[in-house]
Amino acid sequence: MSKSMLIVMQLEELFLARSFLDGPVGLVPTMGYLHAGHISLVEKAGLECKGVIATIFVNPTQFGPTEDLEKYPRNIDGDLKLLEAAGVDVVWMPTAQIMYPPGYQTWVDVENMTKPLEGSMRPGHFRGVTTVVAKLFNATRPDRAYFGQKDAQQAAVIRQMTRDLSYPIEIIVCSTRREADGLAMSSRNSYLAPEQRLAAVVLFRALNAAQSAYKEGERNAERLRQVVRDIINLEPLAKLQYVSCADYETFQELEVVNSKALLSLAVFMGATRLIDNFILE
Numbered sequence: 001m002s003k004s005m006l007i008v009m010q011l012e013e014l015f016l017a018r019s020f021l022d023g024p025v026g027l028v029p030t031m032g033y034l035h036a037g038h039i040s041l042v043e044k045a046g047l048e049c050k051g052v053i054a055t056i057f058v059n060p061t062q063f064g065p066t067e068d069l070e071k072y073p074r075n076i077d078g079d080l081k082l083l084e085a086a087g088v089d090v091v092w093m094p095t096a097q098i099m100y101p102p103g104y105q106t107w108v109d110v111e112n113m114t115k116p117l118e119g120s121m122r123p124g125h126f127r128g129v130t131t132v133v134a135k136l137f138n139a140t141r142p143d144r145a146y147f148g149q150k151d152a153q154q155a156a157v158i159r160q161m162t163r164d165l166s167y168p169i170e171i172i173v174c175s176t177r178r179e180a181d182g183l184a185m186s187s188r189n190s191y192l193a194p195e196q197r198l199a200a201v202v203l204f205r206a207l208n209a210a211q212s213a214y215k216e217g218e219r220n221a222e223r224l225r226q227v228v229r230d231i232i233n234l235e236p237l238a239k240l241q242y243v244s245c246a247d248y249e250t251f252q253e254l255e256v257v258n259s260k261a262l263l264s265l266a267v268f269m270g271a272t273r274l275i276d277n278f279i280l281e
C-alpha cells in the first residue's frame with residue numbers, strides 16, 4: 001500500500017511533519033508546474049533518502065520587476081498528483097506572507113560568482129534564490145538537497161552558500177532532462193507558441209555543434225562561442241541574449257578551454273527566455 005503524502009502550508013505544520021521523518025531526508029525545492037525533470041530529482045531523492053520533502057513556492061524575490069512572476073505557470077493539483085505518485089512524504093507550500101512577513105529585511109547574498117552570466121542579465125535574481133533556499137534549508141533541515149544542471153550557475157551558487165554558511169547539507173546536481181528533440185525541460189516551455197516550440201530546439205543544436213567542435217580539438221573559447229552564435233542567428237524566431245564559455249568554478253569567460261568549462265546561453269523566443277548549457281571537460 002502506498003504511504004500517504006502530507007501537504008502543509010504553515011511553518012508549525014511543517015515542523016511537526018518534519019519531526020516524523022527520520023533517516024536521511026532529501027529536499028527538492030521547486031516553483032511548481034512540475035515536469036519530468038523535477039520528478040527525476042524527487043525519484044533520486046527517494047532512492048538516496050528515507051524521507052523526501054518537496055516544496056512548491058513561486059519565490060517573488062528572484063524575479064525582476066519586468067519578469068514573469070505574475071504569469072509564471074501554476075498547476076497545483078497536477079503537481080500534487082505527480083509528487084504523490086513519485087513517493088514524496090511531505091509537500092510544503094508556503095505563501096509569500098509566510099516566507100516574507102511584513103517588515104522582512106534579511107538577505108543571503110553570494111558575492112563574486114553571482115555577478116556574471118545569469119547574474120548580469122537578472123540583477124538581484126541570485127540574492128532572491130539564495131535567500132529563499134536558505135529559508136527552505138532552515139525550515140526543512142534536509143541532509144541532501146537536489147537541483148537540476150539546467151540551472152548550472154544556480155546550483156554552483158547554492159553549493160557555495162551551503163559551504164559558506166556551514167549547512168550540513170549535501171548538494172546534489174542532477175543532469176538536465178530533455179524532450180525527445182533535445183529541448184531542455186523547463187516550466188517556461190509552456191509559454192512557447194507551437195512554431196516557437198519547434199524552433200526552440202536550436203539551443204540544443206547550437207550547444208551540440210560547439211561540443212562537437214570541442215571534441216574535435218577546438219580549444220579556443222571565442223571560436224566555440226562563435227559556433228553557438230552562428231547557429232542561433234540562423235533561426236529567425238530566436239534572439240541570442242548571451243553565449244558564454246566560462247570557467248566552471250568562477251564563471252569567468254575563458255580564452256582557452258584547458259580545464260572544466262561551462263558552455264551556456266540564454267535565448268529569447270519572443271518574450272520567453274530560455275537557458276541551457278553543456279559541460280566541456
Ligand code: PAF
Pocket residue numbers: 029030031057059062129132133151154
Ligand atoms: O530552480 C528553481 O525552481 C528555483 O530557483 C528554486 C531553487 C526552487 C528557488 O526558488
